[in-house]
Amino acid sequence: MNSLKKTLKKAIPASLYQSIEPTYHLLTATAAATKAGYPAHNMRVIGVTGTNGKTSTCFMIHKMLTEAGLKAGLMTTVAYGVGNDITPQVAHMTTVSAPLLQKRLAEFKKQNVEWVVLEVTSHALAQHRTFGVPIEIAVMTNVTHEHLDYHRTFERYLAAKTKLFKLASRVGIINADDPSAETFRQAVKQSVSYGLKSGDWRAQDINLSAHGSDYTALIDGDSYHIHVNIPGEFNVYNSLAAAAVGREVGLTKTQIERGIAALAGVEGRMTVVDAEQPFSAIVDFAHTPDSFERLLNDVRNTTKGKLVVLFGSAGRRDEAKRAIQGEIAGKYADEIVLTEEDDRDIDGNAILSQIASGAEKAGKKREENLFLVPDRTAAINFAVSRVSSSKDTVIFLGKGHEKTIERADGAHPWNEIETVRQAILNIKAK
Structure with a gap:
């Protein structure tokens, strides 16, 4: 299919290729899912999108699920795998091509994976790479200036991101402090928000250090003590998103707290x-x-x-x-x-x-x-x-x-x- 893509780009005007590109990608993704037998259909998928923080948030969620005893698969910019058996990702690509994505999901299926934590980019959503992958929970970290070389306008970039929330069958987890929060809220049937300034989940008594952070997370009268081993206020946001996912999955307070604290770090992230x-x-x-x-x-x-x-x-x-x-x-x-x-x-x-x-x-x-x-x-x-x-x-x-x-x-x-x-x-x- 890649050779066909290259041939088309050379053989036809750029404007015509741009108009048929979405169809080409959809056909590629459909063929890949069909060939693999739609392996994700019996899995529960958590999709994480945003400009920054996607990988760290995915790792926090995956570690939390694994520590709670759930069979969880992970696919991110940095690595992929099941449980604590994680393989580094070499390619400069966050959401891999549809054929490789389906191949890895098929491998997950053989290992009886129940939950999949999937990092999803705007490119992947615009190109239908996740076709045939049922999204149960969608997570948005933030949306800022990025990839305008591909999407051309911020509005098109934002529209690509919100596709994940339109696909979510259960709930969307949204950064309430982000200017685009309302756009994501409107794209999903049910939502839960988080933030430092507003949101259903709120962080208070934040203690930041060069080695991580400690804070109290509040939701519906319940309080959680969250310890994060990756420094930066932005990782307070990421861990809040992870905690919100944990509660939606049905984890206990102790499982959420211990799960997030168990992640020692993510390679190349602080x-x-x-x-x-x-x-x-x-x-x-x-x-x-x-x-x-x-x-x-x-x-x-x-x-x-x-x-x-x-x-x-x-x-x-x-x-x-x-x-x-x-x-x-x-x-x-x-x-x-x-x-x-x-x-x-x-x-x-x-x-x-x-x-x-x-x-x-x-x-x-x-x-x-x-x-x-x-x-x-x-x-x-x-x-x-x-x-x-x-x-x-x-x-x-x-x-x-x-x-x-x-x-x-x-x-x-x-x-x-x-x-x-x-x-x-x-x-x-x-």
Whole structure:
């Protein structure tokens, strides 16, 4: 089918291809589900969508279900598997292609999986990749600027996200603090909301630290003590969504509390790299303006010394966000190191210049507190060399868990966490 897609794109005008693309994807998904025998039909599926926080929320829900003794499958950007047998995801794709999705669901069926926690992107919804997968509970984390290179307008992006809620047979879990909350509420028959400012589920007495958070969650007069091992206020939101799912599934208060607390972390999501260095080093997948704003605000508030931020922007992806992210980083960071992030066949120097324009707007100056280092390994080594105090933090954004970096000549092996660790060891050895 991929070869047919490539042939069609070459053989017909782009405008005509865009008009028939949804039909092509629906046919592909229908064929895949039919061939696999619709394996998800006897499973109970929890679909999680949103711009940021999807993966962490999925992991929290899956861990909670597994700790409660339920046979639960997981499919996310980072990994997939059943129970505690989780396999890393190598492809740069959140919701995999329809044929691979159905194949994995068939594998889940053989293992008698009852619940499936599925991370669902706007691309997947627009392309019908989840056709034949019955959604029982839909979860929305937030909706902000992203993927406009594909959807072209925010309205189309939002419409794609709400498709998940239209498919939900039971309930939709909605972030009440998000400006798009009402749109999602209208798309589902029954809803439960959560938030820090409003919602059915509310978080109060929040204690944030560099290692996680503790807070009290309130719902209908009941209170839950929630401990999260992943830092950031945004993970308070993610854990609230997970708790709301747990209650809808029928878990007890103890099962919800213990389940969320049992998740030690998610690879590439606020992952602390500890090589016994004095400063803090963090790897995160953040690659949108909203995730930058939330994450850097939290890190800035917990960093007493210098904050150094390293990131780039992927080629053949949303160009409009580049300068925005540069400006956001410029607002919070003391120093910025710009580098490659899956440039693909796009001029990496041009990408860095676009990001730099935003950072300069925020007052940063090249070769003073704004540095452009195209090679990511060299950039990581340089960023590590810029911090030394126990009060300093250096954070590496955009790659997170990914196991390849895409350049003009194809994909190359990559491991951000280990590259950062090695850079720290190199500095210590000098």
